[in-house]
Amino acid sequence: MTVIEDAPAPGAGRRASGAKGFGRTLLRVLGLPVLLIAGWWVFSVWSESFYVPTPPRIAQAFAETWFSRRLFDDALPSVARLLAGYALATVLGVGLGVPIGLSVRLRAAAEPVLEFFRAIPPPVLVPLIMLLAGIDNGMKILVIVSGCVWPILLNTVEGVRALDEMLSDTCRVYGVRGWSRLRHLVLRGASPQIMAGLRQALSIGIILMVISEMFASSSGLGFTIVLFQRGFAIPEMWSGILLLGLLGFGLSMLFRMLERRVLSWHWSHRA
Amino acid sequence: GSGSSEGAGGKDKVTAGVIAIVDTAPIHLGKAKGFFDKQNIELAITPVQGGAAGISGAVGGQFQFAFGNVTSLLTAKEQGLPIKVVANGVSSTGEEGKDFSAVLVKEDSPIKTAKDLAGKKVSVNQLKNIGDTTIRASVRKAGGDPSQVTFVELPFPDAPAALQAGRVDAIWVVEPFVSQAISQGARPVAWNYADAAPNLTVATYFTTTKTDPDLVKRFTAAMNESLRYADAHPDEARDILKSYTKIDPAVIAKIVLPKWTTDINRESIQAIADAALGDGVLKQKADLGTLLP
Amino acid sequence: MLEVTGLKKIYETTGREAVGDLTFQLDAGELACVVGPSGCGKTTLLRCIAGLLAPTAGTIRVAGRPVTGPPDDMAVVFQEYGRSLFPWMTVQQNVELPLKEKKLPKARRAELIAESLVAVGLDDVPRSYPWQLSGGMQQRVAIARALAYEPQVLLMDEPFAAVDAQTRAELEDLVLRIWQRLGTTTLFITHDIDEAIYLGRRVIVLSSSPTVVVEDIKVDLPPERDQLTTRALHRFTELRGHVYAQIQRAKDAR
Amino acid sequence: MLEVTGLKKIYETTGREAVGDLTFQLDAGELACVVGPSGCGKTTLLRCIAGLLAPTAGTIRVAGRPVTGPPDDMAVVFQEYGRSLFPWMTVQQNVELPLKEKKLPKARRAELIAESLVAVGLDDVPRSYPWQLSGGMQQRVAIARALAYEPQVLLMDEPFAAVDAQTRAELEDLVLRIWQRLGTTTLFITHDIDEAIYLGRRVIVLSSSPTVVVEDIKVDLPPERDQLTTRALHRFTELRGHVYAQIQRAKDAR
Amino acid sequence: MTRSAKLGHGLAGLACLLAVMEAVPRLGVVDPRFLPPASEILGALAAEVRTAALWTALGETIGGWALGLAIAFLTAVLIGVVIEVVPGLRAASHSTIEFLRPIPSVALIPLATLLFGASLGSTLLLVVYAAFWQVLIQVMYGVADVDTVADDTARSYGLSRWSRIRYVVWPTALPYIMTGLRLAAAVAFILTITAELVIGSPGLGLEIQLAQSSGAVATMYALVVLAGLIGIVVNLAVRMLERRVLAWHPSVRGEVTS
Ligand SMILES: Nc1ncnc2c1ncn2[C@@H]1O[C@H](COP(=O)(O)OP(=O)(O)OP(=O)(O)O)[C@@H](O)[C@H]1O
Ligand SMILES: Nc1ncnc2c1ncn2[C@@H]1O[C@H](COP(=O)(O)OP(=O)(O)OP(=O)(O)O)[C@@H](O)[C@H]1O
Numbered sequence A: 001m002t003v004i005e006d007a008p009a010p011g012a013g014r015r016a017s018g019a020k021g022f023g024r025t026l027l028r029v030l031g032l033p034v035l036l037i038a039g040w041w042v043f044s045v046w047s048e049s050f051y052v053p054t055p056p057r058i059a060q061a062f063a064e065t066w067f068s069r070r071l072f073d074d075a076l077p078s079v080a081r082l083l084a085g086y087a088l089a090t091v092l093g094v095g096l097g098v099p100i101g102l103s104v105r106l107r108a109a110a111e112p113v114l115e116f117f118r119a120i121p122p123p124v125l126v127p128l129i130m131l132l133a134g135i136d137n138g139m140k141i142l143v144i145v146s147g148c149v150w151p152i153l154l155n156t157v158e159g160v161r162a163l164d165e166m167l168s169d170t171c172r173v174y175g176v177r178g179w180s181r182l183r184h185l186v187l188r189g190a191s192p193q194i195m196a197g198l199r200q201a202l203s204i205g206i207i208l209m210v211i212s213e214m215f216a217s218s219s220g221l222g223f224t225i226v227l228f229q230r231g232f233a234i235p236e237m238w239s240g241i242l243l244l245g246l247l248g249f250g251l252s253m254l255f256r257m258l259e260r261r262v263l264s265w266h267w268s269h270r271a
Numbered sequence B: 001g002s003g004s005s006e007g008a009g010g011k012d013k014v015t016a017g018v019i020a021i022v023d024t025a026p027i028h029l030g031k032a033k034g035f036f037d038k039q040n041i042e043l044a045i046t047p048v049q050g051g052a053a054g055i056s057g058a059v060g061g062q063f064q065f066a067f068g069n070v071t072s073l074l075t076a077k078e079q080g081l082p083i084k085v086v087a088n089g090v091s092s093t094g095e096e097g098k099d100f101s102a103v104l105v106k107e108d109s110p111i112k113t114a115k116d117l118a119g120k121k122v123s124v125n126q127l128k129n130i131g132d133t134t135i136r137a138s139v140r141k142a143g144g145d146p147s148q149v150t151f152v153e154l155p156f157p158d159a160p161a162a163l164q165a166g167r168v169d170a171i172w173v174v175e176p177f178v179s180q181a182i183s184q185g186a187r188p189v190a191w192n193y194a195d196a197a198p199n200l201t202v203a204t205y206f207t208t209t210k211t212d213p214d215l216v217k218r219f220t221a222a223m224n225e226s227l228r229y230a231d232a233h234p235d236e237a238r239d240i241l242k243s244y245t246k247i248d249p250a251v252i253a254k255i256v257l258p259k260w261t262t263d264i265n266r267e268s269i270q271a272i273a274d275a276a277l278g279d280g281v282l283k284q285k286a287d288l289g290t291l292l293p
Numbered sequence C, D: 001m002l003e004v005t006g007l008k009k010i011y012e013t014t015g016r017e018a019v020g021d022l023t024f025q026l027d028a029g030e031l032a033c034v035v036g037p038s039g040c041g042k043t044t045l046l047r048c049i050a051g052l053l054a055p056t057a058g059t060i061r062v063a064g065r066p067v068t069g070p071p072d073d074m075a076v077v078f079q080e081y082g083r084s085l086f087p088w089m090t091v092q093q094n095v096e097l098p099l100k101e102k103k104l105p106k107a108r109r110a111e112l113i114a115e116s117l118v119a120v121g122l123d124d125v126p127r128s129y130p131w132q133l134s135g136g137m138q139q140r141v142a143i144a145r146a147l148a149y150e151p152q153v154l155l156m157d158e159p160f161a162a163v164d165a166q167t168r169a170e171l172e173d174l175v176l177r178i179w180q181r182l183g184t185t186t187l188f189i190t191h192d193i194d195e196a197i198y199l200g201r202r203v204i205v206l207s208s209s210p211t212v213v214v215e216d217i218k219v220d221l222p223p224e225r226d227q228l229t230t231r232a233l234h235r236f237t238e239l240r241g242h243v244y245a246q247i248q249r250a251k252d253a254r
Numbered sequence E: 001m002t003r004s005a006k007l008g009h010g011l012a013g014l015a016c017l018l019a020v021m022e023a024v025p026r027l028g029v030v031d032p033r034f035l036p037p038a039s040e041i042l043g044a045l046a047a048e049v050r051t052a053a054l055w056t057a058l059g060e061t062i063g064g065w066a067l068g069l070a071i072a073f074l075t076a077v078l079i080g081v082v083i084e085v086v087p088g089l090r091a092a093s094h095s096t097i098e099f100l101r102p103i104p105s106v107a108l109i110p111l112a113t114l115l116f117g118a119s120l121g122s123t124l125l126l127v128v129y130a131a132f133w134q135v136l137i138q139v140m141y142g143v144a145d146v147d148t149v150a151d152d153t154a155r156s157y158g159l160s161r162w163s164r165i166r167y168v169v170w171p172t173a174l175p176y177i178m179t180g181l182r183l184a185a186a187v188a189f190i191l192t193i194t195a196e197l198v199i200g201s202p203g204l205g206l207e208i209q210l211a212q213s214s215g216a217v218a219t220m221y222a223l224v225v226l227a228g229l230i231g232i233v234v235n236l237a238v239r240m241l242e243r244r245v246l247a248w249h250p251s252v253r254g255e256v257t258s
């Protein structure tokens, strides 16, 4: 016999009530990270490896490295490029994904080409992008787009393909066509999958932000990390990775807030 | 640990992490010629992507020996990594116009000499490495202000295209891209390796302090023999390039080979270290005693 | 207004013949009820008329034009009412969407929505989402949506299956009222034989597969219908018995 | 067997009181029908009994044990029959799944599946997927699944809403037969008053919100029921009129 | 749409791509010395295909890719389902997942070389790390998409937790997981090649890196094209799998009926 459970869906987190609830939330959020840090600590002390510094050493490096002008000179431009690339990828991914998902013919024609480009590693695509878009911000944003667009595109295509037939029939019958069909049926119906894609793309975007800054760069968060790595400043390098993780965490929190709004209907009727 | 193990016939199995570029022809040639077998070393060459990867691999125990440029080694040493140079790697020919590394501009560029690089955008393959240090030396030598040069990172293979497209004012490349770019209409304005120091030692082979000293001795002997042989037989060196790179044979015939000497030029390394300290690439005065043999 | 000629539909995935050979006509402003055993092809017929399913053979004409896609000015209440409501829209938005599409001015839309929600007894929940409603309430939202649309052709697939007897009677009268006011050509699928006779001016009885029209009964009751008096008529009971026997025959023929 | 005491359910999302204060009991092997206006809380009641919804107040006991999750040996036919069938399973697999869970041997399972599919008239489509079936057929799959399970407690939420009159009569008799054979405690929600009286030994009439039991009617008809004779009894007509009036009252009280 | 019509459309799409790749350098939009026309790239590819080295490299790459993908896929599905199904676990793991996920696997290279060196192990670490998240997120979204009525049905018939996972949760999540598999397959492939490029373990990436550092532009692009072609093949395989396991799903069955 199983217990009645109120499994919260992503984005449908239940508001914790009172001090006890707050404590439990804190435990939930911090429990596993604390465990992991402790594990790392033990490992770093035990292995004494040059590449695995202890947490205090990383924390120290973090403070020294990032509580300075670097945050504005390196981190902020990176984040700006990331957001620009992400936005562009969203427009492209959804813009292409909807027609491809809706039309069997278009899907058949486009799929091999898309799969072709999707399989090409962004690092080897960089020279080509540099040829076409130069070596400045444009190139870096394009590199981010070149990776981010795939999860969004794929999920949009799949989401659109899986629309409930009953709903599309209803639209057809009531003459809901064109833009309004797109807005009221296609985008809303596919939004759970599109959101999954956007979430994937967010972390891929951060990865590509780093990769894009490995070429033709002289500043940026990714560049700084690579520079530390090449300069064997290992604690500083880990501090950069830590910052990346924090950045990803922050962005994903923002994303969750957005998602909670967009998909409120979905989670409440699923949960 | 040293990681080497007794191979077939009592030979030491040794892995070397080496970049697959023109500079490292001697080790490939030496292996082909059996110089390492002669020293009871069964050598496996693993291509690596850059000097830093070689150093990580050596410290991590994947390679017993590796190849890296002096700035990378100095940086690693400064961070306290237990590395030790065992043989010379590659040296500048020291002759302007006939070296394997150059700074190039577009044919119609207003830049005529290294002095004009001040205030311009110059590409190097890695920032804060041997490229910017030696180019600054060129500018300084030509009477310009090295602090006015802006460096951007651009891998060697992508640099010629960026130059032609006008994305940068000048590029630094090494062979085979020097020959290639010149044939595409680029014009050399500085020979940074030749300018930095006489007979500059650009890169060396190194190991970690944990490696068995006897093995190091034998590796050094084999390596030196390889270097001598390669330097003496440039045609065979060009030939071996075909086996581990994909450079067009027509280009191979034309490229300028570096100088492969067994002599590790301590003064030139000191000069690089001092310049790097001045530029802020290094933070402390380098102690060459523990790095060099 | 609505002509179905030699309609045949075979579902390709299963090779099942859902509709065998159907021919009938509806004049403009006529109200016909379709009855038949479960699984005989009523929904399939409706989807073909609505232009949602391509017939395997035969033709369908609505207002003289052959159907190749959903005709204009047609409203459908689907049997799967629950799935035909947009879960991301409130009751009100669900009813409003087709009206927006019709480019009605806002004030008129508000009027129609309010009217139709009152008519189906849902004026107290316009801001609820479909999944916050009971089954019968969801079905009534779908009905309200179709009625607010003021269509020329109205297709309804067992629209009152999920509501209680009293609400059902009210909704039946609502459909009759609207039909009389707007002259909507209506095809009404139902399992309730009483309902078919009470509502329809004609009752089309289908056989189970191969589906054909077993009988096309003209309901010769007085045009003004009333829940109490009409149902109490002797002719009503006669017709009911007749239709029941026909369906029984249609089903047993299998 | 089934005790509902002071049951109250408020949906948090909307703050709507779906069930006000319900108290009734069912003895083991009893068959009771629940009727009430659309949206009055019948489905909510059923979901609380099934342990799928936690009541806001009050308790439910099945076989003496308080319900905190779905009780053992219970089968449910949901009002949303379409969504309760697994689209990735064939008809046969849908019926078989709970039997597998019960760890019945393969031969017995095959027997039960075949029997129940024949009983609901679907023995010709065991390999079809639910979305290849008509609405009524889907509903019958859900019924077959519940019957094959041979539960001790059977909850049915308007299980015959989508089938034609004749099939409905057959299924009613099927439920009665099975109930008599297995002594299943059965709670049957319906909108059809005739059906409630024909099937039930008791009819529980609910009011619309705040939902309470308006009347708990004992059906004093002969235990052996027959579609023709039972429905023709004078007492049957009397009871029908009585229940109809009660629902009308319950609805108008709002 | 029939199989052959689909194939025809796909080939037409690829032909368009080829035409563009041929035209862009020929019309001088970019310098043909830096981006050779398609014909030249295909010529170089034909030459490469005849060398044994390429095939060994390809074997290495595909071996590493398949192994990495398999490990990532299996662990992600397992962990994803466990996280979703055990109450409270999602909340407990959420912050960690969101923190670890965006860490670029490229940044793990030092750790990888340290632990495994320029061997398959390093490649696997990077590949598994990157592909894992792709699948995990899809699994989590898919599992959360279970229809309430379907789940209620399963629960009321007393299906055990495991049965519910197997018969209800898993089929619901499957479409999401298939998308995850396609995403992960590509990401794993990209990471395999990137790892070879950066760490220097043998494989297609190393060949690309060699061609690059040798200035062999046409050969470099030929290898890149080869990578793309492999992507097409992989996608075809996943699509075939999808048609088999998702025959009931609207996205697949829709194409059959209408
Ligand atoms: N998930 C929900 N969230 C909020 N309110 C709900 C929810 N489900 C039902 N309700 C409300 O609870 C009330 C009772 O609903 P319920 O489904 O129990 O009615 P019912 O008696 O089964 O009606 P019907 O005969 O139409 O199926 C309705 O007013 C409905 O709006
Ligand atoms: N998508 C489909 N694929 C294959 N067969 C189908 C499909 N839809 C319906 N059928 C079959 O077609 C036949 C007619 O179905 P239809 O839904 O038209 O019946 P119906 O008269 O509406 O029945 P009900 O009264 O039970 O709703 C049935 O035998 C059914 O199995």
Ligand SMILES: [Mg+2]
Pocket (backbone or CB within 6 Å): C042, C043, C044, C079, C157, D134, D135, D136
């Ligand atoms: Mg139907």
Ligand SMILES: [Mg+2]
Pocket (backbone or CB within 6 Å): C134, C135, C136, D042, D043, D044, D079, D157
């Ligand atoms: Mg209900």
